[in-house]
Amino acid sequence: MKIKKPFYIISFGAILIILIIGSCKKDTVTGDNTTPALDCVVAENFFIDIKNIVDEAGFRNGAFNGILNDTSIIVKFDTLNHANPDTISINFGTSAIACSDGRSRKGEIIAVYNGHYSDTSKTHTITLSNYYVDNNLITGTISDSYKGWNTSGHQSFNDTITGKIMYPRGTIVTFNATNKLQFIAGDSTAVWINHKMTISGNSNGFASDGTGFTTYISTPMLRNFAAGCRKYLIQGIVQVAESNLPYSTIDLGTATCDDLITVSVNGNTYQLHTN
Secondary structure: OOOOOOHHHHHHHHHHHHHHHHHHHHHOOOOOOOHHHHHHHHHHHHHHHHHHHHHHHHOOOOOOOOHHHOOOOEEEEEOOOOOOOEEEEEEOOOOOEEOOOOOEEEEEEEEEEOOOOOOOOOEEEEEEEEEEEOOEEEEEEEEEEEEEEOOOOOEEEEEEEEEEEEOOOOOEEEEEEEEEEEEEEOOOOOOHHHOEEEEEEEEEEEOOOOOEEEEEEEEEEEEEOOOOOOOOOOEEEEEEEEOOOOOEEEEEEEOOOOOEEEEEEOOEEEEEEOO
């Protein structure tokens, strides 16, 4: 004798299957992608830091008092003939040096330029050789054009960056940027801990997860060279467009010396660490 199952049991079973399938599909959604936002801040910070280290050597007036005050860092100047290209070599060695800003560095930064380093409108071409910061391998070139003293009484620069960062886990960030930088404090003295710098501009590249991105700094970033602050970008707003994904906004904070940033995307807000 064939027994018919009640319709409500069959309906309940069908609904349960639909719910299970629906929940499985939902689990495959990874959520908002904050990787490009995080990577572009890390990249900006690393490359600006390289430029600033070269400036410390190039604009030196007396003894070093910033990153380069560590005597285990070998700084060499090939400036015997200003009619030919001159070179600054900053060598952190093959074993990581714990620097005064709390970061470890190894490898070499090399800057080549014509004339004097402080000549207005001169370009400093900065390259890297086996250069690591906190075990992150940084490669690429910075074309740093010194614009001299502006009407506000501060030094300014135009930079073009073409580079990559390989994280210790093996993933790579590709980063290209065009920036305008200017000191807003401290550059009238040779004491680096008194310096402050703003950065504006735009960038593009590929994040460590392969996502393409472009950025625009809508409110200038701030770098404070005071002890405990130098290793961070501590203020500014950055707009990020990602490949086939919603726009995101990065808020670097209110000048507090920490590595926290806030990323807003798709109506959600995330607080991330850049170190």
